[in-house]
Amino acid sequence: TQLLEQSPQFLSIQEGENLTVYCNSSSVFSSLQWYRQEPGEGPVLLVTVVTGGEVKKLKRLTFQFGDARKDSSLHITAAQPGDTGLYLCAGAPPSNYQLIWGAGTKLIIKP
Amino acid sequence: GAGVSQSPSNKVTEKGKDVELRCDPISGHTALYWYRQSLGQGLEFLIYFQGNSAPDKSGLPSDRFSAERTGGSVSTLTIQRTQQEDSAVYLCASTLTGIGGYTFGSGTRLTVV
Numbered sequence: 007t008q009l010l011e012q013s014p015q016f017l018s019i020q021e022g023e024n025l026t027v028y029c030n031s032s033s034v035f036s037s038l039q040w041y042r043q044e045p046g047e048g049p050v051l052l053v054t055v056v057t058g059g060e061v062k063k064l065k066r067l068t069f070q071f072g073d074a075r076k077d078s079s080l081h082i083t084a085a086q087p088g089d090t091g092l093y094l095c096a097g098a099p100p101s102n103y104q105l106i107w108g109a110g111t112k113l114i115i116k117p
Numbered sequence: 118g119a120g121v122s123q124s125p126s127n128k129v130t131e132k133g134k135d136v137e138l139r140c141d142p143i144s145g146h147t148a149l150y151w152y153r154q155s156l157g158q159g160l161e162f163l164i165y166f167q168g169n170s171a172p173d174k175s176g177l178p179s180d181r182f183s184a185e186r187t188g189g190s191v192s193t194l195t196i197q198r199t200q201q202e203d204s205a206v207y208l209c210a211s212t213l214t215g216i217g218g219y220t221f222g223s224g225t226r227l228t229v230v
Contacts, residue, residue, distance in 0.1 A: 012159075039218055048121070048208050048221025049160075094159065103148070103167070105219070109159040 008033040010097050012108030019085060020116050027080045027093055027111045035097035038071055038078045039105070043092040085115045119143075123209050123222035130199055130229055138194045138225045140209030150219065151184055151194050152208045160208065166192060199229045 010031045019025055029038065037056045041049035053062050055071035055078060062069045066089075068081040078097075082089055092112050096105040122141040130136050142149050151163040162176035166186040177183070181199075186192040196203055206226050210219035 047223050048210070049219075050221070051218035054218055104162060104165065104173070107160045107162075 008097070008099055008106045010095060010106045010108045012095055012111055014111060015109065016112045018114040018116065021087060022084050025082050025085060025113070027095075027113075028077070029079070029095035029097070029108050030077045031097060031106075032076065033097075033106075034075050034100065035106075036075070036100045037098045038075075039096045039098070040069055040078070040080055041094045041096065043094060043110075044090075049092075049094055085113075087115045087117050089113060090115050121209055121211055121220050121222035123207075123225050125225055126223060127226045128228070130227070132201060132229055133198055135195065135197045136199055136227065138196075138207050138227070140192045140194070140211075140222060142190065142192070142209070142211030143220055144190075146211035146213050146220075147189065148212045148214060149186060149192050150210045150212075151192070152210065154206045154208055154224070155204075163194070163207075196227075199227075201229045203227060204229045 010029055012029045037054055039054045040052045042052055043049040053069045055062055055069055058073045058075045060071045066083045070079045092110045094110045095108040098105055124139045128136055147168045149166040152160040153163055154160050164177055164184045165173040181197045184194045204227055206224040208221055208224045210221045212219050
């Protein structure tokens with residue numbers, strides 16, 4: 007069974023600080039997706055990374071896919087209160103339609 | 118529609134009653150998923166529909182849970198004889214082909230009292 011370990015589970019930091027969230031697996035994924043979920047809403051897709059070593063930037067958010075396509079990270083620079091939410095990573099196994107989900111990182115940015 | 122629509126948004130039911138949750142996916146999306154999420158945690162896969170293929174029911178936790186998708190569009194998730202441990206947010210998602218990013222509905226928060 008493929009697993010995707012996400013860390014940390016919970017992070018509470020002050021506005022302006024930087025942070026990194028990690029998703030790690032011993033298995034290879036054909037792609038990896040990052041979602042953000044706010045209370046009372048469903049997860050919203052932020053980005054999909056496909057190529058080993060790929061880096062994508064979305065304003066202050068930087069997403070990396072590991073060279074071996076087994077891990078990924080999300081780095082937020084100068085975090086804002088609007089970044090608060092539950093961040094979920096999800097990996098797409100090769101030849102399988104079903105995403106493997108991380109357990110989520112609950113992020114709180116204090117003003 | 119413009120997005121995935123789920124109803125009701127909230128449901129409180131008594132233990133032992135049956136409930137039906139509805140999902141209306143994005144028009145043209147052939148793949149539809151149901152997930153369960155407890156207390157802001159990760160997602161637990163329940164069931165997957167793809168076009169006219171037989172659904173993947175491997176995530177349904179017990180035979181009290183069932184789902185159908187009529188005409189390749191609207192789906193209903195039915196929980197019979199609800200138990201307190203069924204309390205959770207039930208999320209529906211659709212994708213165009215079964216690969217790529219998912220579009221989620223806002224979920225149904227089910228509380229069994």
